[in-house]
Amino acid sequence: MTAAPDTAPDSGAGSSGSPDDVLAVRNLDVAVGGRKLVEDVDFTIRAGERVGLIGESGSGKSLTALSVMGLLPEGLRATGSVRLAGVDHDLVGADEARMSRVRGKEIAMVFQEPMTALNPTMRVGRQIAEVLLVHRTRPDRASARAAAVELLAQVGLPDPAAAAHAYPHQFSGGQRQRVVLAIALANDPALLVCDEPTTALDVTVQARVLDLIVRGVQDRRSAMLFITHDLAVVATACERVMVMYGGRVVESGPVREVFTRPRHRYTQGLIGASDLTVVDERGRLVTIGGSVPPAGQFPAGCVFRNRCASATEVCATRPEWVPTGPDSGYACFHPVSEPVSEPVSESGARGTGMTTNKEAGRG
Numbered sequence: 567m568t569a570a571p572d573t574a575p576d577s578g579a580g581s582s583g584s585p586d587d588v589l590a591v592r593n594l595d596v597a598v599g600g601r602k603l604v605e606d607v608d609f610t611i612r613a614g615e616r617v618g619l620i621g622e623s624g625s626g627k628s629l630t631a632l633s634v635m636g637l638l639p640e641g642l643r644a645t646g647s648v649r650l651a652g653v654d655h656d657l658v659g660a661d662e663a664r665m666s667r668v669r670g671k672e673i674a675m676v677f678q679e680p681m682t683a684l685n686p687t688m689r690v691g692r693q694i695a696e697v698l699l700v701h702r703t704r705p706d707r708a709s710a711r712a713a714a715v716e717l718l719a720q721v722g723l724p725d726p727a728a729a730a731h732a733y734p735h736q737f738s739g740g741q742r743q744r745v746v747l748a749i750a751l752a753n754d755p756a757l758l759v760c761d762e763p764t765t766a767l768d769v770t771v772q773a774r775v776l777d778l779i780v781r782g783v784q785d786r787r788s789a790m791l792f793i794t795h796d797l798a799v800v801a802t803a804c805e806r807v808m809v810m811y812g813g814r815v816v817e818s819g820p821v822r823e824v825f826t827r828p829r830h831r832y833t834q835g836l837i838g839a840s841d842l843t844v845v846d847e848r849g850r851l852v853t854i855g856g857s858v859p860p861a862g863q864f865p866a867g868c869v870f871r872n873r874c875a876s877a878t879e880v881c882a883t884r885p886e887w888v889p890t891g892p893d894s895g896y897a898c899f900h901p902v903s904e905p906v907s908e909p910v911s912e913s914g915a916r917g918t919g920m921t922t923n924k925e926a927g928r929g
């Protein structure tokens with residue numbers, strides 16, 4: 567493999583563009599001051615496709631999602647291009663008036679903490695109805711309220727009519743996240759963006775909420791971008807996975823392929839770290855050596871090279887993207903040649919098999 571040119575490098579996870587594309591992200595950079603926090607991120611999500619985005623804390627996952635939503639924090643600037651099907655302007659650089667017409671309609675989101683998405687002083691039925699009325703999905707208040715109750719039923723809240731009259735503080739964390747999901751799905755978005763939507767929930771309700779999310783997008787044929795640290799969640803909920811590190815996509819491909827036959831050394835490390843059955847000689851869980859550097863302090867060339875046991879001199883230059891299929895590839899000079907022994911399972915451990923997306927769909 568050769569080193570990538572300094573200009574216009576390509577993470578290769580994108581495609582040339584087809585009518586099936588819901589989201590096309592091209593050469594996305596996010597910078598603060600002169601520092602790049604996300605660099606040359608390039609990917610496509612097709613209609614109805616569920617794509618996981620994984621990587622350790624500080625890899626740039628949330629900033630990528632926030633760029634798509636036009637919700638970057640003050641002071642951070644995105645460049646590149648983010649195109650959404652049915653929207654005739656680029657989302658990068660779009661003003662708030664344009665973005666607020668897109669958000670909650672073509673594209674919706676579920677974040678980790680449901681309270682940040684809810685108005686604590688408004689009954690939840692009204693909050694859902696407002697989303698339907700603002701985007702003119704329902705012609706009047708009465709039909710919007712009826713639709714709100716129906717949506718609360720779809721996300722599994724018992725007694726949805728009573729739930730519509732309650733305030734957010736009257737719900738448990740899991741129930742609040744269901745309400746947020748009802749709001750997000752209200753206008754049948756073409757793309758649902760989820761950023762750790764189950765992480766703050768009780769372990770016992772995580773699986774149920776995840777199931778509702780997957781079912782909700784499948785019923786609407788919506789596409790999904792799902793950010794998580796949890797590889798088992800990706801194995802359950804997604805068809806394709808992108809691995810981010812140091813602000814870049816370092817590997818991408820179908821979930822089963824990437825998890826059973828990772829090419830990038832970083833992906834291999836993440837899978838090893840998720841394996842609860844493997845411990846080192848002192849009985850500790852295996853982790854990736856070293857830690858994620860602060861933003862702007864990743865090494866030049868391969869961003870993972872200072873933590874990679876396989877790194878050589880060539881890794882000081884930037885690896886170019888090696889495509890392994892239409893939506894898969896990796897950027898590594900020393901790719902892993904052997905598949906991992908057994909796939910990551912839903913429980914996070916290896917050895918019990920991995921749920922396929924078809925299986926997840928039946929849930």
Ligand SMILES: Nc1ncnc2c1ncn2[C@@H]1O[C@H](COP(=O)(O)OP(=O)(O)OP(=O)(O)O)[C@@H](O)[C@H]1O
Nearest residue numbers: 598603622623624625626627628629630639860861
């Ligand atoms: N407002 C900001 N100003 C400066 N740096 C920021 C800002 N927001 C995020 N960063 C930095 O950008 C990098 C990427 O952050 P990001 O939140 O996208 O990571 P992440 O992969 O989503 O992590 P996590 O899984 O912890 O959410 C981190 O180093 C973070 O500290």
